Amino acid sequence: MRRQIKSGENPAGSSRALRLDPLSLPVSFDAHDVRADGGVRNVELHHERVVLRRAVQGMRMAIQVRVSDFRGIALRGIDDAQMLVLLHRDPSLTVPLCVSSDRDEIASAWQTWSDIFSLPQLPEDKACEPGARRRRSNVICSRRPKFLMRRRGGGSLDASNVHRGEREIIARN
Template structure:
């Protein structure tokens, strides 16, 4: 079985040629268009259980590891004269292109294969979704002071009458 990479003949997304990834030869590594990334390109590694997105933003390299089960499904998007099959995520910046073609039958067959391999549903229309709101961390208040310490008054200044300065003897009682 041949491994598909960017140098082995797979056309990167956004090129003038059509993007066609083979779902039967996973893992696949390819480049896709990303407007926010440095150079406008992100590297994608697609495995059966996970997807790794690598890109640089503002000179900072990042790798995002996402489980395939976190994706919503395999969706169909319409572009100018062709259709694009994508692995849709709640966050639009994590959506992965899988296939671009003007042949509707080819898109339908590829959509069914990708859906079966990833065990994800096929979504008829990929509506632009807003990113999910950030979830609260489970230990968000762990670093705060305990409740009973918040209620207590903090110690005040030391009473100046208790400070003994300039004395030279120590008095001890028997």
């Protein structure tokens, strides 16, 4: 049986008391989502994946993302507190992990989450930078060019067309 933390009336993103324990994964909680119906989405955190469940205009969906697809654990400053988030390229897939005004607690949680997920710690200035562009593998690069496809390949030579040991050259008039 897995452990679950359900927040009561306040969604996890809007409450200042969000503290998830990284040592008790998997964990399930509700987070704030402006696009979802009711403004709430359900988040399941596992060691190797994150599952986001929400409903948009009555259509329910579940999005499963590998933890390795996230950029890192980012620190964000909000009004009088700081928040740790699991940062993704797509801002709608970013997951809140911890909100606290205690700097020592945030620092220890930041290190723990980073170690658990094997992701880098991203300070506020690094979290805003776009990620490195991925190189796409080109499927066509190993194929022959188009103009060479029209030509016949140099297969094996027919032995009857090869003349060896002849001295005379025949020319047509």
